[in-house]
Amino acid sequence: MTRAYTAALVLVMMCTVLVVSDTVLSSHQAPAIQVEGGYPLEFPNPNTRDIPRGLSQGWIPLGRKQISVPILMYHYIRTVPRSAGQLAFNLSVTPADFNRQLNWLSEHGYHSVTFDDLRAYFSGSHELPSKPFVITLDDGYRDLFTTAYPLIKAHGFVAVAYIVTGFVGRLRYVTSDMILEMDRDGFEIASHTVDHADMARIPLGSIVYELVASKQWLEKLLGHAVADFAYPSGKFNALDVYELGATGYSTAVTEDGSTLRLWAARYTWTRTRVGGGEAFTDFVKNLGPVEPFIFAPANVV
Numbered sequence: 355m356t357r358a359y360t361a362a363l364v365l366v367m368m369c370t371v372l373v374v375s376d377t378v379l380s381s382h383q384a385p386a387i388q389v390e391g392g393y394p395l396e397f398p399n400p401n402t403r404d405i406p407r408g409l410s411q412g413w414i415p416l417g418r419k420q421i422s423v424p425i426l427m428y429h430y431i432r433t434v435p436r437s438a439g440q441l442a443f444n445l446s447v448t449p450a451d452f453n454r455q456l457n458w459l460s461e462h463g464y465h466s467v468t469f470d471d472l473r474a475y476f477s478g479s480h481e482l483p484s485k486p487f488v489i490t491l492d493d494g495y496r497d498l499f500t501t502a503y504p505l506i507k508a509h510g511f512v513a514v515a516y517i518v519t520g521f522v523g524r525l526r527y528v529t530s531d532m533i534l535e536m537d538r539d540g541f542e543i544a545s546h547t548v549d550h551a552d553m554a555r556i557p558l559g560s561i562v563y564e565l566v567a568s569k570q571w572l573e574k575l576l577g578h579a580v581a582d583f584a585y586p587s588g589k590f591n592a593l594d595v596y597e598l599g600a601t602g603y604s605t606a607v608t609e610d611g612s613t614l615r616l617w618a619a620r621y622t623w624t625r626t627r628v629g630g631g632e633a634f635t636d637f638v639k640n641l642g643p644v645e646p647f648i649f650a651p652a653n654v655v
């Protein structure tokens with residue numbers, strides 16, 4: 355009798371866990387309608403919110419060796435016609451699409467984090483918020499400051515800007531003052547080499563120069579350490595990985611790949627490419643699996 359009671363209790367507990375898991379995973383199934391242009395447009399629906407009534411926010415507990423955190427990769431946030439060429443079109447997400455993506459992330463309980471937050475998590479000093487994701491913008495084009503920055507800020511998000519230090523101040527690129535303003539506003543400023551070199555092909559002396567000179571330039575401008583790097587065009591080799599560690603970097607990102615983060619793989623963390631003209635359903639799908647999280651009662655947070 356006692357055994358049967360225990361079995362029933364275990365079954366009830368398992369069902370409860372499954373219901374909670376289902377609540378978490380159902381976040382990608384919000385109602386959508388087709389609008390002009392073929393993109394599904396999401397509408398916030400209080401009945402499909404991820405956080406149950408009475409609970410304000412979730413967190414990912416410390417101690418997990420591997421977690422799913424999408425690192426989104428953007429270049430230009432601008433409108434260009436297809437006639438500008440396929441490469442330019444693919445690298446350019448329109449401000450309207452970018453805004454729609456940020457809206458969706460916000461409405462579905464995603465929290466933007468930086469590499470400082472991932473460092474804090476993996477070093478055991480701080481939990482991550484539920485549904486963490488990283489916004490990265492490559493190359494430091496002028497629209498990083500004029501378009502992406504205000505939109506990201508309006509959503510209460512932050513981002514990581516990979517700057518090519520030798521291009522700063524040029525006509526189509528951000529200025530030193532723009533970098534300083536974003537840094538003061540919580541954006542993470544990171545290195546993308548001095549001159550967008552191909553890190554898979556240059557000799558050792560050039561690898562060290564690209565890593566050290568760009569880092570020192572940014573650190574002198576900002577007055578604090580810079581520890582994150584993005585390989586231009588995602589190209590890298592084993593020597594780069596070694597030198598990144600030797601020159602004081604703590605992370606580096608490539609292009610394309612999964613959303614899984616393992617600290618041991620931090621010099622080759624993959625990113626999720628967000629392309630110009632990409633279907634909205636692909637954007638949502640490419641966010642990958644939701645890392646399971648714990649709910650926090652409203653009066654605790």
Ligand SMILES: [Zn+2]
Binds near residue numbers: 492493546585586587
């Ligand atoms: Zn680049």
